[in-house]
Amino acid sequence: MSISNTQTTYLRKEGTKMKLVFTLCVSSILFGCVNSTIQQVRERETGIQVGDSVVVLGRSNRPSNEETEINFVDCVAKDLANGNNGLNVVSQQNFKDQTFPWFEPRTAPVKVNQLPQLLEERLLANRLSNLGIKYLIWLEGKTQRTSSNGSLACSLSPYGGGCFGFLTWENDASYEATIWDTDDGKTVGRISSDADGTSYMPAIVVPIPIIARVQNNACTSMSRQLRGFLNNDAGS
């Protein structure tokens, strides 16, 4: 019995659908629940014109002990650049190299009222203009493990190995973005993104991690809100 090309294509499509459904089922089982909250304060009108770009910078000023994780900054920058109405985003490292030494931890402006004076530097102002930087987005905050419980033991012998136990931990992500307009040197708004979730790892021979993607959730919410805010979308 032979199978026609149409049938083969149909079976392939069905197979792909099944794989997708299976992946979604496994993902929904293996990812823990995350609660997220987003808040926004708008101080001025915003808008992105053709040729405008933004840069997402992690706060790392001295002598502060806290630094925003590089992967969170990269995640927000990547999400802002992706999609149909993606923005022009200059990467943090490229921006810092292009504007060196003005945005290093010891030299970067901490308050928005320092920005107009900084923009009086002719070479820096020209460089920002060449890069088309309209908004500077400063990210502050971090993801922390707030609690953890349970125990897990693993053993290995010549006849095999395995783990037994149950672990649970809770992560809390709290970030705030402050948006500066480089044209008038003023803050245009603030967006905060908080997320928390509990991850589990039961182990009967094989450990099965059920991870709450707290930081990823905070990143997605933050970038979605930022994009709406900068484009001045209704409701943002």
Next chain:
Amino acid sequence: MTKIIPWFEAPELTQSFIGARLTAHVLVGLALFTSGCSGAQVSLENQFPTPLLESIPITAGVVLNEQLLSYQHNEEIQGSGKFNIDIGSAQRNMFSRLGEGLFREYSELGQLTGDKNVDAILLPEIKQIQIAIPRQTRSEYFEVWMLYRFHFYDNDANLLGSWDLPAYGKANQNDYRGDEPGLKAAALSACRDAMAFFSLNFQSESVAARWAAGEKGTPEVARETSKEPTSEKAIEPAKNPDTPQKQKAIHQEQPTATEARTE
């Protein structure tokens, strides 16, 4: 003639083969497990950015001697192994970028001698480096403290004065996998910090401003200062590298200048 016996046909070989394989796996596992505690070897052959500043209208000669270019920091941290940072490998790129950005013309000199092709001579020196890893400080950060001393000479190699410049860099352990990339990021951050602070404060530092204005040093001062080049605020190396308080002392130290007065 050697006869090759497949392992599944030779039970006596199979036993030893499994044993050998298990031993190998255990050894590899142990090696991987202990590698996390065996220190790190860090090399900083990186590119640095050119400072975006109005250049100072002088032709500067920067002495990059062997002592600076081969500077290595070695430290053994109890329970964490030996750490080696080849900081010298970053110096040529660092100072050539600084020279290009900061001065109208810049040339590299191999040693300190009078040179009429340049207006003034700068000799950078690394006085001290200290490191801290998250396991020591119970923080999330790899940290590097550096203390540079810049000696300012006229083009006859007479000293005008020196400027101590502390620099600091840190890197979050959550952003890097392992000690080596974490420590490298912290050391690079410290180098960038030194470059940034040097370039932004150069004009406001008295001895540097006099040097850039073409002031001459005197041979007497040069001899005196070179005999005892340390300033009163220079920091002695920490005897116990595990003491974070001592390390923090460098970070909090403000840049100081040791000036030699000309007559």
